[in-house]
Amino acid sequence: MRILITGAAGFVGQILAKELLNDPNHTLILTDITEPPIPRGSKHPQNAKSIKADLFEDSASVVDKSLDAVYIFHGIMSSGAESNFELGMRVNVDATRHLLDSLRKTCPGVRVIYASSQAVYGLPLPTPVTEAILPLPSTSYGCQKIICENLINDYTRRGFINGFSLRFPTISVRPGTPTAAASSFISGIIREPLNGEECIVPIKDRAWRHWMSSPKTLIYNLCVVLQLPRGSLPLHGRQVNVPGFAVTVQDMMDALAEVGGKDKLQLLREEDDELVKPILYSWPDEFDNTLGLKLGMKQDKSFVQSVLDYKETLEESKRSVNGTSSLPLTNGSKVNGVNGVNGVVPVDGPKAIKV
Numbered sequence: 001m002r003i004l005i006t007g008a009a010g011f012v013g014q015i016l017a018k019e020l021l022n023d024p025n026h027t028l029i030l031t032d033i034t035e036p037p038i039p040r041g042s043k044h045p046q047n048a049k050s051i052k053a054d055l056f057e058d059s060a061s062v063v064d065k066s067l068d069a070v071y072i073f074h075g076i077m078s079s080g081a082e083s084n085f086e087l088g089m090r091v092n093v094d095a096t097r098h099l100l101d102s103l104r105k106t107c108p109g110v111r112v113i114y115a116s117s118q119a120v121y122g123l124p125l126p127t128p129v130t131e132a133i134l135p136l137p138s139t140s141y142g143c144q145k146i147i148c149e150n151l152i153n154d155y156t157r158r159g160f161i162n163g164f165s166l167r168f169p170t171i172s173v174r175p176g177t178p179t180a181a182a183s184s185f186i187s188g189i190i191r192e193p194l195n196g197e198e199c200i201v202p203i204k205d206r207a208w209r210h211w212m213s214s215p216k217t218l219i220y221n222l223c224v225v226l227q228l229p230r231g232s233l234p235l236h237g238r239q240v241n242v243p244g245f246a247v248t249v250q251d252m253m254d255a256l257a258e259v260g261g262k263d264k265l266q267l268l269r270e271e272d273d274e275l276v277k278p279i280l281y282s283w284p285d286e287f288d289n290t291l292g293l294k295l296g297m298k299q300d301k302s303f304v305q306s307v308l309d310y311k312e313t314l315e316e317s318k319r320s321v322n323g324t325s326s327l328p329l330t331n332g333s334k335v336n337g338v339n340g341v342n343g344v345v346p347v348d349g350p351k352a353i354k355v
């Protein structure tokens with residue numbers, strides 16, 4: 001298949017590109033606002049080309065008639081979209097709409113796999129959260145995601161594209177550096193101690209749990225959608241909650257001790273942060289995976305595997321010839337920060353209601 005990936009310099013774009021380039025039948029166009037690297041370590045790197053483009057201004061330049069599928073990953077993440085409304089709208093909504101229009105005109109019917117987020121769901125929420133629940137986003141990021149989901153629904157219903165909107169759980173363990181986002185510690189609790197650095201855990205409640213997926217399982221699920229028939233979802237309802245699983249702070253600590261050694265626990269500083277805690281308690285921690293699993297997706301069974309995968313990534317990075325990794329290990333420090341659920345304090349303040 002000939003596949004376009006937008007936001008391909010980012011975390012998910014790079015690991016998906018690496019996986020797809022192991023299949024000689026795929027050719028990839030990788031695009032981002034900075035020139036995306038061709039990931040190292042894949043079997044057929046010659047099957048990819050990179051295009052630097054701002055999709056708001058120049059979406060037509062990355063689209064051609066021969067495309068079979070498009071993964072839409074570009075974006076400004078939760079904290080960035082909350083602190084800069086105009087930038088969030090420009091990239092998350094306008095650039096996506098421009099791209100969808102270019103696809104509609106140039107390659108009608110093309111498969112489109114759109115990265116949405118659990119951040120579309122705001123309170124109040126019943127448990128477990130299903131696709132049937134009306135999403136009422138409480139952040140600009142969530143609002144921008146739901147706008148694009150609706151575009152994907154209508155473009156699919158009209159036959160312009162064959163779209164799928166995948167609501168990702170938080171993907172952990174993510175490489176990068178700590179950010180100010182409330183969700184930052186969810187990767188940092190593993191990443192920082194494995195790097196010999198301290199991580200502040202802003203909640204002392206070790207039973208607090210979060211809904212997440214490992215990068216590896218996410219990539220598997222993204223590949224499943226590459227093959228799904230158009231009729232596998234209603235034409236005007238293309239949303240799927242990507243399967244995740246609940247991980248407690250204690251589970252994270254146990255996985256760190258198991259993979260990194262018990263001494264790493266000493267690098268965790270548990271301190272209740274009264275500003276962050278209400279945000280953490282406001283996030284849904286149980287979703288219904290039924291639809292995703294029915295479509296052939298899978299879910300993680302243990303957080304230990306995620307930590308082992310991350311450790312392998314680190315080792316691969318060290319092995320690489322010039323000391324840089326095939327994964328964007330510093331990408332978390334770019335404009336966008338960590339991509340959690342509602343990883344920022346909404347402008348109208350945190351809501352601690354737990355339904």
Ligand SMILES: NC(=O)c1ccc[n+]([C@@H]2O[C@H](COP(=O)([O-])OP(=O)(O)OC[C@H]3O[C@@H](n4cnc5c(N)ncnc54)[C@H](O)[C@@H]3O)[C@@H](O)[C@H]2O)c1
Nearest residue numbers: 007009010011012033054055073074075115117168171339
């Ligand atoms: N990683 C997660 O935990 C998570 C969770 C939920 C949803 N998502 C969604 O998945 C997608 C990928 O996430 P990620 O973690 O790889 O994000 P990321 O921040 O690592 O990558 C996003 C990329 O978009 C690019 N971009 C920004 N503005 C652009 C523009 N105008 N034109 C072209 N490219 C532009 C950035 O340069 C960046 O490389 C995002 O849409 C995100 O909202 C991610």
